Amino acid sequence: MIQSMTGYARYEHKADWGSATWEIRSVNQRYLETYFRLPEAFRxxxxxxxxxxxxxxxxxxxxxxxxxxxxxxxxxxxNINEPLAKSVIAGAKWVSQQSAAGQLNPIDVLKWPGVVSNDEQDMDEVQKEVLAALDKATADFIDNRKSEGSAIDRM
Structure with a gap:
């Protein structure tokens, strides 16, 4: 059976923690090239x-x-990484002493990468569900390519 090189699929998985939506699209290419756009927590x-x-x-x-x-x-x-938060605060204080920089905003400290995190065990479960959702999205994607291929074959 002929499979088209172009295809599209979208699959949404809803769970207690929220939702994950996969979007897969392809165009003609001689070899397989995959590109991913993922949130930081899933890289x-x-x-x-x-x-x-x-x-x-x-x-x-x-x-x-x-x-x-x-x-x-x-x-x-x-979960707040207290040692990292203290280091960020100390660094910000040092910078403000060296220049005419403004006061330290506590929210900026909390926004610093790695200072605040969610429970890692929960993210492991979320990642498993996200991978299972990808399998369903991929199956839909392959079906889409096959149906386009059969339409091309009939021409």
Whole structure:
């Protein structure tokens, strides 16, 4: 059966923690090229994602986007990295003493990467569900390419 090189699929997974939406699209390409747009918390999955696509597809320029919406009502516990926060505060104080910089805003300290994090165990579970949702999105994507291919074959 002929498979089209162009294809599109969108799959949304809803869970207690929020929702994950995968969007996959491809155009013609001689070899398989995969591009991912992932939220920072999911970048560690990129090699796993590449391998999943390598097993199921042979050709095409594939762009894969992940949109995450966390349910804010369920995010009740935050972990603050106190040593890092203290280092950021000390560094900011030193900079303000060296220049005419303004006062330190506590919210800016909390925005610093790594100072505040959610429970890691919860993120592991979220990542498993996100990967399972990708499998469903990929199946829809392959079906889309097959249906386009059969339409081309009939021409």
């Amino acid at each position: 560690s999955l990129e090699n796993t994602l590449r391998e999943k696509f390598r097993k199921k597809l042979q050709r095409g320029k594939v762009e894969c986007k992940l949109y995450i919406h966390m349910d804010e009502a369920r995010q009740t516990e935050l």
